[in-house]
Amino acid sequence: MQSSAQHSPSLNRRGRRSRQEILDAAARVMSARGYAGTSMSTLVKETGLPKSAFYHHFDSKAGLLSAVMEQGARDFFAAMREAHREPPSGGTPRERLAWYLDRTGRVLENREEFLRLLLVLVMSQEADEAPAALRTVITVRDEGRAYMRHMIRSSFAGEGEEAADTVADALAHFGMAGFDGAFVSFQSEDGKPVGDYMRELADALAALGGALLAAR
Numbered sequence: 001m002q003s004s005a006q007h008s009p010s011l012n013r014r015g016r017r018s019r020q021e022i023l024d025a026a027a028r029v030m031s032a033r034g035y036a037g038t039s040m041s042t043l044v045k046e047t048g049l050p051k052s053a054f055y056h057h058f059d060s061k062a063g064l065l066s067a068v069m070e071q072g073a074r075d076f077f078a079a080m081r082e083a084h085r086e087p088p089s090g091g092t093p094r095e096r097l098a099w100y101l102d103r104t105g106r107v108l109e110n111r112e113e114f115l116r117l118l119l120v121l122v123m124s125q126e127a128d129e130a131p132a133a134l135r136t137v138i139t140v141r142d143e144g145r146a147y148m149r150h151m152i153r154s155s156f157a158g159e160g161e162e163a164a165d166t167v168a169d170a171l172a173h174f175g176m177a178g179f180d181g182a183f184v185s186f187q188s189e190d191g192k193p194v195g196d197y198m199r200e201l202a203d204a205l206a207a208l209g210g211a212l213l214a215a216r
Contacts, residue, residue: 019057031117035126062130069136072114094206096155105198148175167209
């Protein structure tokens with residue numbers, strides 16, 4: 001007869017698998033229906049897991065949302081870092097911005113569930129019920145602006161450290177607004193590829209940055 005210790009590795013694997021199944025299903029359903037519109041009974045149907053499995057891994061629906069957002073944020077920024085490995089060292093600010101934003105657009109297309117849920121939570125009051133998830137939303141927005149600033153600064157680095165800082169500080173919020181708009185258009189199926197918006201955003205940022213430096 002096998003001891004419980006001998007069974008524990010397989011039990012742990014099943015536990016991890018069921019937890020991930022719940023997170024995946026919750027991300028998919030919440031991104032389509034919103035947090036308030038997603039019931040535990042819906043998630044039970046989506047996963048085929050008993051309700052007890054949900055409460056084994058998460059103390060509440062708010063706790064589940066927090067875990068979904070934490071995982072989504074971690075995966076999103078990991079994908080961004082991977083996409084932007086080995087950036088070009090030469091070229092104009094416009095060319096470097098185009099390189100960064102082209103790869104950013106590809107991440108956008110592949111992380112739509114997380115980004116859709118993020119924007120739903122930003123534009124609604126739903127996350128107020130889940131303080132930990134709300135903190136993640138705020139952190140993601142702050143990190144997103146910081147990442148946009150990094151891309152702009154790196155693109156203008158050839159103009160000098162002070163000039164790159166000036167442009168990045170001035171345009172990080174505008175760059176985020178352009179990213180948000182491109183994602184909304186992508187979700188609306190407006191018929192224009194995300195890559196087109198990213199190229200236009202690169203054009204706009206390069207032109208604005210050039211104008212700022214010329215006016216100094």
